[in-house]
Amino acid sequence: QKEVEQNSGPLSVPEGAIASLNCTYSDRGSQSFFWYRQYSGKSPELIMSIYSNGDKEDGRFTAQLNKASQYVSLLIRDSQPSDSATYLCAVIWGSQGNLIFGKGTKLSVKP
Amino acid sequence: EAGVTQSPTHLIKTRGQQATLRCSPISGHTSVYWYQQALGLGLQFLLWYDEGEERNRGNFPPRFSGRQFPNYSSELNVNALELEDSALYLCASSDKTGADTQYFGPGTRLTVL
Numbered sequence: 001q002k003e004v005e006q007n008s009g010p011l012s013v014p015e016g017a018i019a020s021l022n023c024t025y026s027d028r029g030s031q032s033f034f035w036y037r038q039y040s041g042k043s044p045e046l047i048m049s050i051y052s053n054g055d056k057e058d059g060r061f062t063a064q065l066n067k068a069s070q071y072v073s074l075l076i077r078d079s080q081p082s083d084s085a086t087y088l089c090a091v092i093w094g095s096q097g098n099l100i101f102g103k104g105t106k107l108s109v110k111p
Numbered sequence: 112e113a114g115v116t117q118s119p120t121h122l123i124k125t126r127g128q129q130a131t132l133r134c135s136p137i138s139g140h141t142s143v144y145w146y147q148q149a150l151g152l153g154l155q156f157l158l159w160y161d162e163g164e165e166r167n168r169g170n171f172p173p174r175f176s177g178r179q180f181p182n183y184s185s186e187l188n189v190n191a192l193e194l195e196d197s198a199l200y201l202c203a204s205s206d207k208t209g210a211d212t213q214y215f216g217p218g219t220r221l222t223v224l
Contacts, residue, residue, distance in 0.1 A: 034212070043201055043215040044154070088154065097167055098144055098156040099203075099213060 002027045006089050006102035014110050019076040021105050023089030026070070032092040033065055034099065035074045037085045044088055048074065079109045112137065115204050115216035123222045124192050132187040132219045136204030142166075143185040144205070144213060145177060149198035157200075160185055192223045 003026040013019045021035075032051055036044035048063040050056045050072065056063045062075040072091075076083055086106045090099040116135045124130050136143050145157040156169035160179035174190040183204075189196055199220050203213035 032211075036215075043199075043218045046212060046214060049212050090154075097142065097159045097161075098169065099146075099154075100156070101154040103153040 002030075002091075002093055002100050004089055004091050004100050004102040006087075006105045008103060009106040010108050011105055012108045012110060013079050015079060015081060017079050017109075019079045019083065019107055019109070021074040021076075021087050021089075021107065023072045023074075023102055024070055025072070025089075025091050025100075027093055028067070028070065030070075030091045030093050033063070033072045034090040034092075035061075035063060035072075036088040036090060037083075038088055038104065039085045047087075076107075079107075081109050081111050083107060084109050115202055115214055117200075117202050117216040117219050119219060120217070121220045121222070123224065125224050126192055126194060128192050130189045130192060130196075130221055132189075132200050132202075132221070133184065134187070134202030134204075134216060135184045136202075137206070137214060140204035140206045140214075141183055142205045142207070142211075143179055143183065144203040145185070145187050146201045146203065147171075147198045148201060148218075149195070152198075154201070158187065189221070194223050197221060197223045 035047045038044045050063040050065045060077045064073045086104040088104045089102040142161040159167040177187040179185045199218045201218045202216045205211045
């Protein structure tokens, strides 16, 4: 069974710090990896996509993928209170098309 | 560019009734995906449509069904509503079949009384 695991949190970091969010997945057949941010009562908003091993940076966000370890992470530099949300890791396996989501990590950034 | 739109925003039904939810994808996107987010259960995949065809289905009973129209908009139907169908129903679209980025609409909050 294909699974995506995340620590539920809450993860609390002070404003300006680096927040590190982690995700593991169960099947080596996965090929596409995504991080979404979801504010309470709202729909998921795409932050990053990553397809190959290594790092991908976009502004304050860096996604890291290690397919051998079946691990994907998201680093948020200079965390802001507005970053406080639930962060969802999602994976697409093969040609299935649909996203398999982890349960999300709740991040709280304290001023 | 307009994003994914969904209607209605909120829908209140009683047990046993039918619900119809609608989704319009981003212009140029041909794939539409439906997900259910029930309290405490996370996001669960329901259905995937591309070019008018059902491509994949999640682990939901047959009373969850849908279709995609020639203009790529989509409809999700839930028959014989049960209390546990109360959830946020999210539609997403992508611009090619398979592994590509999905963008979500604002969702429809379905409440079954």
